[in-house]
Amino acid sequence: MAKKETAPYKIYLTENELPTSWYNLRADMKTKPAPLLHPGTLQPLKFEDMQPIFCDELIKQELDNETQFIPIPEPVMDFYKMYRPSPLVHAEFLEKLLDTPAKIYYKFEGNNTSGSHKLNSAIAQAYYAKAQGLKGVTTETGAGQWGTALSMACSYFDLDCKVYMVKVSYEQKPFRREVMRTYGANVTPSPSMDTEVGRRINAEHPGTTGSLGCAISEAVEVAVSTPGYRYELGSVLNQVLLHQSIIGLETKAACDKYGIVPDIIIGCAGGGSNLGGLIAPFMGEKLRGEKDYRIIAVEPASCPSFTRGKYVYDFADTGKVCPMAKMYTLGHDFIPSANHAGGLRYHGMSPVLSELYHEGLMEARSYEQTAVFDAAVQFARVEGILPAPESAHAIKGAIDEALKCKETGEEKIIIFGLTGTGYFDLVAYQKYNDGEMSDYIPTDEDLAKGFASIPDIGL
Ligand SMILES: *Cc1c(COP(=O)(O)O)cnc(C)c1O
DSSP: OOOOOOOOSEEOOOGGGSOOEEEOGGGGOSSOOOOOBOTTTOSBOOHHHHTTTSOHHHHHHHHOSSOSEEEOOHHHHHHHHHHOSOOEEEOHHHHHHHTOSSEEEEEEOOOSTTOBTTHHHHHHHHHHHHHTTOSEEEEEESSSHHHHHHHHHHHHTTOEEEEEEEHHHHHHOHHHHHHHHHTTOEEEEESOSSSHHHHHHHHHSTTOOOOHHHHHHHHHHHHHHSTTEEEOOSSSSHHHHHHHHHHHHHHHHHHHHHTOOOSEEEEEOSSSHHHHHHHHHHHHHHHTTSOOOEEEEEEETTSOHHHHOEEEEEESSTTSOSOEEEEEESOTTOOOOTTOOSSOOOSSOOHHHHHHHHTTSSEEEEEOHHHHHHHHHHHHHHHOOOBOHHHHHHHHHHHHHHHHHHHHTOOOEEEEEEOBBOTTOHHHHHHHHTTOOOOOOOOHHHHHHHHTTSOOOOO
């Protein structure tokens, strides 16, 4: 075999090396992820059940556990060209700082205006809405990354975009709100007075600053009751992991080009979309018995879905309007403690990743937020990128593995996902810099309250 040339600091694929299909990891899973259930009948959701909520083509993708490769539509490929390929970067300066024999690479998804990987799925979801002839879409957003990505995607395809933004974020994070409005989205603080569920919640809890669960309920209500609209979601769902496989396919192609074979692949996990995308082709090889990799999910100690959650059916949202999913969950009433600033606050986890974790095909660990921000700052100062707090969980995981290599002298190859930039998270950085950031690990009693909200359906 010809010796491959040494990889540069930043590996970019050329245009004709770009993946042209998404990879559907479910096709290679022996045990498929558990189906979404109708909350009333407890039967698996069928195409027709989902039609009032989601776009037809996206429902097909949601239900398709068999097709291994799904071609990326031409208009989505065109949009991807604006900010893809994303680089796989050899973190030489971080290696030097840590004085480790390990080789560390990161796949950087923050090089677009939305500042995160979420645009990879937003543009696909907007495209399918447009192709179906819809007028617009609705969604919810917490801190605002997903809302921003969907606003950009909708403006590109000339679709109306209604975003229900958790009221406390709407008020405290005006900059993301303005990016969304600049891209033409209609942004409403949730709970609002425009929807039945919003009016009810406002009446029951006067002065409430909202929650993600409530914003989801509003967005779904508007989608279902407005002709020509559907609802779109930025994580957790099978279809989102499918679109995010572009991250892993590019990573794999870049590795193959330079003969890089990772030992360990690390990603942060909120709802699981970036991690599911990054690991997809590698996990595929593992499932087919071709190769083995260690795969590590990193989550906040204050929202430990994988490491302390239960693998059961639970509601996907606090308002209980969405289907039930079998996943690692802390209970749909679980809310991380008020001092938690580092994102990744969803109570559940992707059903695909949940099944893989349940089968022991991947590991998970959690870190406290001050340690995560320590890692973020170490990284920012040597590699030049100010990471999103979410991404910093993966940085912390990679640093710890690299330091283990320093002890053992092993030259392991570590790849992690750097999902985005932290320019809109400066209030969290400010807390850290002012020494006002604290850690809180939920006690078993705290978690028991969340678990009590899990419906007992015997599954
Ligand atoms: C939303 C987000 C995440 C977490 O979502 P996943 O679905 O778990 O990937 C991680 N990093 C960034 C920058 C995000 O915006």
